[in-house]
Amino acid sequence: MERLTIVTGHYGSGKTTFALNYACDLAAAGRPVTIVDLDIVNPYFRTADHRAMLEERGVTVVMPPYANTNLDLPGLSAQIYGAFEKEGDVIIDVGGDDAGATALGRFHRSIEQRGYDMLCVINARRNLTAEPEQAAALLAEIEQASRLKTTALVNNTHLKQLTTPETVLASLPFAAEVSRLTGLPVRYTTAPKALAAQLSGIENLYPVEPFVLTPWGT
Amino acid sequence: MAEKVLMKGNEALAEAAIAAGCRHFFGYPITPQTEVAAYMSKRMPKIGGTYLQAESEVAAINMVYGASSAGMRVMTSSSSPGISLKSEGISYLAGADLPALIINVQRGGPGLGGIQPSQSDYWQATRATGHGDFHILVFAPSTVQEMVDLVSEAFDLGDQYRMPAMILSDGMLGQMMEPVVLPEASDKPLPEKPWATNGTRGGRPHNIINSLYITPAELEQLVFERFKKYDEIKEKHQKAECYLTDDAEIVVVAYGASSRIARSAVNTAREQGIKAGLIRPITLWPFPDKAIKAAVPTAKQILCVEMSMGQMVDDVRLAVNGAKPVSFYGRTGGVIPTPAEVLDQIKKLGGVE
Numbered sequence: 001m002e003r004l005t006i007v008t009g010h011y012g013s014g015k016t017t018f019a020l021n022y023a024c025d026l027a028a029a030g031r032p033v034t035i036v037d038l039d040i041v042n043p044y045f046r047t048a049d050h051r052a053m054l055e056e057r058g059v060t061v062v063m064p065p066y067a068n069t070n071l072d073l074p075g076l077s078a079q080i081y082g083a084f085e086k087e088g089d090v091i092i093d094v095g096g097d098d099a100g101a102t103a104l105g106r107f108h109r110s111i112e113q114r115g116y117d118m119l120c121v122i123n124a125r126r127n128l129t130a131e132p133e134q135a136a137a138l139l140a141e142i143e144q145a146s147r148l149k150t151t152a153l154v155n156n157t158h159l160k161q162l163t164t165p166e167t168v169l170a171s172l173p174f175a176a177e178v179s180r181l182t183g184l185p186v187r188y189t190t191a192p193k194a195l196a197a198q199l200s201g202i203e204n205l206y207p208v209e210p211f212v213l214t215p216w217g218t
Numbered sequence: 219m220a221e222k223v224l225m226k227g228n229e230a231l232a233e234a235a236i237a238a239g240c241r242h243f244f245g246y247p248i249t250p251q252t253e254v255a256a257y258m259s260k261r262m263p264k265i266g267g268t269y270l271q272a273e274s275e276v277a278a279i280n281m282v283y284g285a286s287s288a289g290m291r292v293m294t295s296s297s298s299p300g301i302s303l304k305s306e307g308i309s310y311l312a313g314a315d316l317p318a319l320i321i322n323v324q325r326g327g328p329g330l331g332g333i334q335p336s337q338s339d340y341w342q343a344t345r346a347t348g349h350g351d352f353h354i355l356v357f358a359p360s361t362v363q364e365m366v367d368l369v370s371e372a373f374d375l376g377d378q379y380r381m382p383a384m385i386l387s388d389g390m391l392g393q394m395m396e397p398v399v400l401p402e403a404s405d406k407p408l409p410e411k412p413w414a415t416n417g418t419r420g421g422r423p424h425n426i427i428n429s430l431y432i433t434p435a436e437l438e439q440l441v442f443e444r445f446k447k448y449d450e451i452k453e454k455h456q457k458a459e460c461y462l463t464d465d466a467e468i469v470v471v472a473y474g475a476s477s478r479i480a481r482s483a484v485n486t487a488r489e490q491g492i493k494a495g496l497i498r499p500i501t502l503w504p505f506p507d508k509a510i511k512a513a514v515p516t517a518k519q520i521l522c523v524e525m526s527m528g529q530m531v532d533d534v535r536l537a538v539n540g541a542k543p544v545s546f547y548g549r550t551g552g553v554i555p556t557p558a559e560v561l562d563q564i565k566k567l568g569g570v571e
Contacts, residue, residue: 012226012395043250043333044393070332070552072249127223127233127400128260159222159397214394215475215554216482 004090004114006104007154008142009121010129011096014156014212016047018121018190019093020054021208027058032088037063039095040074040103045212047093053211060086076103084110098141108147119187120150124157124174125167132177139182152187153178154206165191165198172202222397228253230362230398231321231385232261234369235293237401239408240319241267242292244281246274246300249333250389251323254295275300279307279320286316287427289414291373295321297389298339299330301347308382309348313429315413315444317376319369320347320354320384323392326552334552335389337474340529343386344503351441353448355383355455356502358473362396368500370404375455377409379447386502388525390475390554451504458506459498462488463513466495468564471510471534472523473499476548476555480523483560492568502530507537514541519567523560524548 007019016039023035035054037047047054048067055061062083066073083090084107094104104111120142122135129135139150157171168191175186188206191199196207225233232254235243243258255271262269268285272278278294285292296304301322311318324339326332343356357372359365368385376383415425431437462484463469472480477498487494497513499506513520520542522531528546535544547563549555 012224042393044335044389045395070326070334072333123224125222125224125397127225127229130223159224160395162222162397214478215390216478216557 041095098145124171232257238370275303289411293319312352338526457500458509463495482557510537
């Protein structure tokens with residue numbers, strides 16, 4: 001089935017990392033994939049940074065026309081409407097928090113028409129949403145701003161280069177509690193690819209490549 | 219030790235200020251600094267503090283002047299063009315001997331420039347954050363953790379010496395996420411400020427906060443005294459990190475985000491057998507000339523790396539004082555040098571092609 005997957009969450013929780021991996025994995029499985037960078041909040045560290053890598057892997061990239069330029073213009077491309085009608089899978093990487101999700105709200109009719117899957121990325125080590133209640137409250141704010149309903153959680157708990165198997169294991173009760181508070185299933189628990197073998201006991205483990213790096217490579 | 223959490227540099231600056239007892243923030247949004255203000259707007263109302271988005275940067279810095287006059291621990295934050303707007307107010311703060319924390323998350327300039335990271339406000343921060351004979355304390359963190367650690371130091375030293383302090387960050391550090399140990403709320407009481415205009419309660423003479431002096435001799439005397447204080451600070455409060463400099467023949471000098479790139483290049487150079495090291499100034503004013511001078515004897519070449527056309531390199535040259543050749547490599551306008559580019563420079567200076 002062709003899917004429209006919307007990736008939301010607290011900024012800095014790892015939405016872009018998950019969205020990039022998801023797009024690359026679907027493309028690797030031979031599916032036509034389009035990724036939409038809908039972030040009008042964040043000036044740096046965004047899906048648009050990875051355009052060359054994505055295109056090399058056969059992923060079509062739709063991004064705000066001024067992303068990664070010196071213009072601080074939160075304009076959205078008309079191509080976004082086209083993306084909803086595209087053949088194949090479409091992934092939308094939404095800007096952080098309710099502010100970022102506001103941009104999604106204007107497309108809610110087109111999105112509802114097509115049918116969608118809205119994932120909320122949570123991270124037990126992300127300041128201000130590290131408590132299950134905080135993560136659930138932000139999820140509600142994002143739903144209100146986007147006028148859409150979350151369908152599942154992605155537990156993307158990590159500490160960047162300091163992530164250990166324990167970091168991931170210790171986050172499972174957090175994810176379970178957010179799931180209980182919101183009534184939503186945990187679709188995936190992510191882990192860096194290098195640690196995946198040690199975490200094979202986790203249900204729905206989703207190994208990810210840490211694509212989002214600083215200029216000095218961490 | 220407390221558990222590490224992920225924070226964006228800008229958020230960490232704000233949280234660290236709250237932990238250091240700051241309850242008054244006046245600012246105005248500008249990319250790539252806005253998360254400092256956004257974070258404050260969420261947190262300050264919950265802890266009984268003041269978050270106020272002023273009508274402009276000029277208004278914000280003058281609100282800082284008012285709050286500092288009343289003895290409050292106060293801050294503002296902005297990015298390059300906004301700091302230029304604040305510069306008159308910063309000069310007034312310095313002229314009235316008022317402490318305040320000013321954060322500059324630098325972006326490309328001059329003019330509106332751009333929103334990508336830059337280090338081209340070094341001269342402004344260390345030479346002329348406003349008109350007149352004065353200095354402010356300038357701190358240059360290079361990690362999100364160090365942002366947290368330097369904020370309380372900047373507040374404390376500013377209070378101790380009654381002068382403004384700046385955290386000179388850049389868009390890269392401000393926007394990136396790193397694991398940090400959050401600062402614990404300080405339980406030591408904030409220093410007494412017997413000079414503050416916070417009410418005489420009928421018991422003491424009026425305090426006056428002012429930067430206008432009628433007679434030249436009086437103003438000159440005051441500036442002399444301030445410069446005595448600056449000499450003491452230069453003696454006591456220089457800070458730098460020296461990394462692999464003990465036997466370094468190629469000494470790289472870099473601060474902030476570019477020091478992260480330089481460190482990566484130094485590590486690769488070492489792997490290739492080149493004796494490279496890094497001096498990372500942590501205070502930019504006072505400039506850590508003692509650390510630079512200490513590295514001169516083993517050094518054959520000194521290389522300054524910045525995200526500018528070469529500003530800190532002036533201070534490096536003053537410290538080296540002609541003893542060894544000093545060269546410069548930089549990118550500007552929001553372009554970030556790569557570790558490979560810096561490594562190339564190190565190899566050239568080391569005579570390795």
